[in-house]
Amino acid sequence: MLHARCKAxxxxxxxxxxxxxxxxxxxxxxxxxxxxxxxDPAHVAMVELTLRGAAFQEYKADAMEMGVDLxxxxxxxxxxxxxxxxxMDFDPAGHRLVMKIGNVTRRMSLVDTSGMNDPKVPKLDLPxxxxxAPGELERGIRASExxxxxxxxxxxxxxxxxxxxxxxxxxxxxxxxxxxxELKASxxxxxxxxxxxxxxxxxxxxxxxxxxxxxxxxxxVKIEFDLAGGNGHVTYxxxxxIES
Numbered sequence: 001m002l003h004a005r006c007k008a009x010x011x012x013x014x015x016x017x018x019x020x021x022x023x024x025x026x027x028x029x030x031x032x033x034x035x036x037x038x039x040d041p042a043h044v045a046m047v048e049l050t051l052r053g054a055a056f057q058e059y060k061a062d063a064m065e066m067g068v069d070l071x072x073x074x075x076x077x078x079x080x081x082x083x084x085x086x087x088m089d090f091d092p093a094g095h096r097l098v099m100k101i102g103n104v105t106r107r108m109s110l111v112d113t114s115g116m117n118d119p120k121v122p123k124l125d126l127p128x129x130x131x132x133a134p135g136e137l138e139r140g141i142r143a144s145e146x147x148x149x150x151x152x153x154x155x156x157x158x159x160x161x162x163x164x165x166x167x168x169x170x171x172x173x174x175x176x177x178x179x180x181x182e183l184k185a186s187x188x189x190x191x192x193x194x195x196x197x198x199x200x201x202x203x204x205x206x207x208x209x210x211x212x213x214x215x216x217x218x219x220x221v222k223i224e225f226d227l228a229g230g231n232g233h234v235t236y237x238x239x240x241x242i243e244s
Contacts, residue, residue, distance in 0.1 A: 008080035067111030140173030
C-alpha cells in the first residue's frame, strides 16, 4: 500500500537527482519514507537517496518495492508547476502507480524489479571535508565546460580549488577557508573527475543551502546534500580518473 501527496518540486528534485545516472530505479517504500540506491551503467557513479514521510503533506505506506521508469515520471511531472500537489497511489491489481495532478490522472505501469540489484555503498574514510554553496561550484563548472572534459578538485587545510585544463586554456576556481562554510583537511588531496558527471550532480543540488564534498588523493569524491527542507538526503559517489 502507498498513498502520498506532496508538492511537485519535491518529486522533481528526487527524479532529477536520480535520472542523471539511470533510466530506471528500484524504490524501496516503507512506513517511514522512500529510499533508493543505483549505479550508472558505466559503474562510474552511484546515488543513494532517502525521503522521509515528513516531506509529504500526506504519507501512508507498507513495505514494498516499485520499479520506476524515470522518463515516464518526468513526463507526468511536466504537467505540474512547483507549487502544484501530486497525489500518488499504488494500484496492486494493475501493478501501476496512479498519479493525480489537478484534474489529470495518469496510470503508470511499473518496471519489474526482479533484475534490479541493490548496490553496496562502500565505506570511505576521506581526509578532506568541504561545505560550499552550490552557486560557487556551478560558476566554476560553467567556465570549465567550454574548455575541458575533466576537472581536478584540490584541497588542503587552507584552500579548495577546482581546476580545468584544455589544450590551450585553463579555468581555476580558488576559495580560501574564509569563503567556505566549512573546510577540514587532515592532509592535502587532489583527484580528477569527469566534468559531465560532476556537473550533473552539482546541478541536482541547486536548491540546497550547501553541498558537502569529501575528498582524498585519487579517491572517489563523496557528494552530499539535503532536499525537501531537510527531510531528504542525497549521497553521490563519483570514481576518479587516474592520471597515467
